[in-house]
Amino acid sequence: MSRYRLCPSPAQEAVLREHCAQARYVWNLAVEQQSWWRPGRTSAPGYLEQCRQLTAARAAHDWLRAGSQMVQQQALRDFAQAMVNFFAGTHGRPSWRKAGRDEGFRIVAVKPRHVRRLSRKTGEVWVPKAGWVRFRWSRAVPASRSYRVTRDGAGRWHIAFAAIPEPIPGPGTDCVIGIDRGVAISAAMSTGELLIVTQLSPARQRRLRRLQRKLARAGRGSDRRARVKLAAARLKARETDTRKDWAEQTSTDLARRFDVIRVEDLKICQMTRSAKGTVEAPGRNIRQKSGLNREILRSGWGLLVERLEHKAPGRVERVNPAFTSQRCSACGHVAAESRKSQALFACVACGFKLSADVNAAKNIAAGHAVTARGGFRVAGPVNREPQLALLPA
Numbered sequence: 001m002s003r004y005r006l007c008p009s010p011a012q013e014a015v016l017r018e019h020c021a022q023a024r025y026v027w028n029l030a031v032e033q034q035s036w037w038r039p040g041r042t043s044a045p046g047y048l049e050q051c052r053q054l055t056a057a058r059a060a061h062d063w064l065r066a067g068s069q070m071v072q073q074q075a076l077r078d079f080a081q082a083m084v085n086f087f088a089g090t091h092g093r094p095s096w097r098k099a100g101r102d103e104g105f106r107i108v109a110v111k112p113r114h115v116r117r118l119s120r121k122t123g124e125v126w127v128p129k130a131g132w133v134r135f136r137w138s139r140a141v142p143a144s145r146s147y148r149v150t151r152d153g154a155g156r157w158h159i160a161f162a163a164i165p166e167p168i169p170g171p172g173t174d175c176v177i178g179i180d181r182g183v184a185i186s187a188a189m190s191t192g193e194l195l196i197v198t199q200l201s202p203a204r205q206r207r208l209r210r211l212q213r214k215l216a217r218a219g220r221g222s223d224r225r226a227r228v229k230l231a232a233a234r235l236k237a238r239e240t241d242t243r244k245d246w247a248e249q250t251s252t253d254l255a256r257r258f259d260v261i262r263v264e265d266l267k268i269c270q271m272t273r274s275a276k277g278t279v280e281a282p283g284r285n286i287r288q289k290s291g292l293n294r295e296i297l298r299s300g301w302g303l304l305v306e307r308l309e310h311k312a313p314g315r316v317e318r319v320n321p322a323f324t325s326q327r328c329s330a331c332g333h334v335a336a337e338s339r340k341s342q343a344l345f346a347c348v349a350c351g352f353k354l355s356a357d358v359n360a361a362k363n364i365a366a367g368h369a370v371t372a373r374g375g376f377r378v379a380g381p382v383n384r385e386p387q388l389a390l391l392p393a
């Protein structure tokens, strides 16, 4: 995703905020309709039915009619996509959008003539009802047919042009990598390397926690509260930025270095793994998987896999993670006793020793129990060994 700082004039900002409010209103209506649904009732209205309802609502409400139909319709379309993601198990249930948070709208049917460059550092984009809005031309702007405008908690506007990145060719050597989301905010690769989701520096994290405590104490509606809230939102926005950069760089690197990239199937993970423990290893990483770390890991991880699938189409495989932490990657023996501790794996059958996370990553790389879900290529024979450098135990 190519994101740029958008710099609307005060008059344009008012229009953009109106777009956001209407997109949020329509989205929340869709959430409400969905929440009425219970098993046994006729299904909640789908996208087409909702579009008809939107037309009726626009006829009845001046406020909606004055706004952009495209913005409102795309909010419905986004919601429909969110429901598809929810049923696919990769995302949570779409929830209410709050003013001042998750603010944004999408514009489609963008033509090349809707984006133009003014100078080396400045560009302009056509936004319905707002006109030409300037943005910082901080890097090349991809040819794109849609964009999304967002406002973060710190009050900054961004524009993101949706563009599926060009596929990156793999090395062509059939090498396979497996990745196991293990401890805290890192994931282990079957090569023994660690993938660490970038987060705020310890000093900034402390500052963020301090601000959050202050925020809890500050009186509602006070100036102080607004100031503290803005400062906290800026830090959070910075964190989100670094995580997105991390996902871009890491996905490019992995797509270039490996031909097949195997990851845990998130849908199955949700069922077998939780902060409270897993079916196969109760209580693994309880503390690390709870709270802020879990949130960082989850969003960083989801983004990474999404970008990997764009950059390495057909080369990303989702593997059932069951027993990956109990199976010996050297001899294949499965035993809970082999898992000596959170950090160490020592096979009770053959004596093979390895970092527990790397052992799990090797099992994932070997592609055991690859699910056929979503049209991903089914892995080869179960005993096929991944071609990767073995690491010292």
Ligand SMILES: [Zn+2]
Pocket: 328, 329, 330, 331, 332, 333, 347, 348, 349, 350, 351, 352
């Ligand atoms: Zn063994």
